Amino acid sequence: MRRGAETLFFGSYTNKIDAKGRLATPALFRRALDLERVNAIYCIPSTEEPCLDCGGVDYIETLMASITALDPFSKERRSLERTVTARTSVVSLDKEGRINLPEHLLGHARLNGKALFAGLGHSFQIWNPDEFAAIVPDEEKIAGAAKLSLRNPTPSETAP
Amino acid sequence: MRRGAETLFFGSYTNKIDAKGRLATPALFRRALDLERVNAIYCIPSTEEPCLDCGGVDYIETLMASITALDPFSKERRSLERTVTARTSVVSLDKEGRINLPEHLLGHARLNGKALFAGLGHSFQIWNPDEFAAIVPDEEKIAGAAKLSLRNPTPSETAP
DNA sequence: TGGGATAGCATGGTATTTTATGGGCGGTCA
DNA sequence: TGACCGCCCATAAAATACCATGCTATCCCA
Numbered sequence: 001m002r003r004g005a006e007t008l009f010f011g012s013y014t015n016k017i018d019a020k021g022r023l024a025t026p027a028l029f030r031r032a033l034d035l036e037r038v039n040a041i042y043c044i045p046s047t048e049e050p051c052l053d054c055g056g057v058d059y060i061e062t063l064m065a066s067i068t069a070l071d072p073f074s075k076e077r078r079s080l081e082r083t084v085t086a087r088t089s090v091v092s093l094d095k096e097g098r099i100n101l102p103e104h105l106l107g108h109a110r111l112n113g114k115a116l117f118a119g120l121g122h123s124f125q126i127w128n129p130d131e132f133a134a135i136v137p138d139e140e141k142i143a144g145a146a147k148l149s150l151r152n153p154t155p156s157e158t159a160p
Numbered sequence: 161m162r163r164g165a166e167t168l169f170f171g172s173y174t175n176k177i178d179a180k181g182r183l184a185t186p187a188l189f190r191r192a193l194d195l196e197r198v199n200a201i202y203c204i205p206s207t208e209e210p211c212l213d214c215g216g217v218d219y220i221e222t223l224m225a226s227i228t229a230l231d232p233f234s235k236e237r238r239s240l241e242r243t244v245t246a247r248t249s250v251v252s253l254d255k256e257g258r259i260n261l262p263e264h265l266l267g268h269a270r271l272n273g274k275a276l277f278a279g280l281g282h283s284f285q286i287w288n289p290d291e292f293a294a295i296v297p298d299e300e301k302i303a304g305a306a307k308l309s310l311r312n313p314t315p316s317e318t319a320p
Numbered sequence: 321t322g323g324g325a326t327a328g329c330a331t332g333g334t335a336t337t338t339t340a341t342g343g344g345c346g347g348t349c350a
Numbered sequence: 351t352g353a354c355c356g357c358c359c360a361t362a363a364a365a366t367a368c369c370a371t372g373c374t375a376t377c378c379c380a
Contacts, residue, residue, distance in 0.1 A: 005217045006198050008224065010248040016341070020354090024340050028250060094356075096340080118246040120238075121224055136242075143243040144207065146236035150226050175330070180365095184330055254366065256330080 002058065007032050009055075009119030014129050016114055021106075022098040026117050029124060030097050034058060040092045041099055043126070044084060045108040050131055052101075052109050055123035060088065062122070101126075167192050167218070169279035174289050176274055181266075182258040186277050189284060190257045194218060200252045201259055203286070204244060205268040210291055212261075212269050215283035220248065222282075261286075 013026040033056035070077040173186035193216035230237040
């Protein structure tokens, strides 16, 4: 599996959705995706928020692995399969790196003319830029508190 | 992982931002960065101060490691990802070691014609030189008091 | 010891490539 | 037929690579 910071999603980018419903994926994200392996992005409507959880093959494989690790007949696994696996859309990229989101995903994320890509490391989210801006103040408060509880890591602690 | 004092950021340097927005990274900092691995600097707008927290791959991987150590679906992790990862810009260096900061980072650090690089050991900060000069007296007072509580470190604690 | 050659660095300008975005054309399926 | 999809190409702006200059500090050898 590919690893390292160069395969992670960093930063935020706002792109336009054109008249034909096409949306350009940020160039930096395209490089983080393993498009050689699968020329597609996997999109899952978030259950908690009006946004889409997205990633490449690596992302969906990791997610599937954690679901299939559960007992095959457990209630949890079945509902996870239904809410996650069944809702996941595989959207492929055209030669210019654009995707075409299906109607129900556009609706879920309340997207109209523009879309914001927010890098979350191993995955990224797609938001309506206005909705995203609205949650930022709350996010900052939570993150500010969470930061205090993060231990200050030193390189030697993470070294192999 | 690379270690030792030759990979640390020491000293302060003030460089010019040219008409095209290019800013030369101090040569000593370029050597501390692991540019062979990833030819880029990771910049995060500080939440507390008008400056940018910066470092190389090692720096961001250490930071990401402490975030991914949190429960994947916790509110804290999500907020950290959105306020830290999503705001992190990956700026690449040209052959001469210059970077081109995006507009929102220039704004956050209130940079116009010049930028000051302040080495912090494993990371460094980029400041507007005037803003930095303004906080120095206060910093000296705090540091003077903090020094008294520093244990006397032995070389073996930091050496490989 | 002194002075010229040298190497490294910040900085400046120009050319080339990427990238986001726009539109056209031919199939396909209802 | 007409909405829609995948494909191809066009373009303007922005990002990036490439090449040039001047300064400074260092080194080396007479």
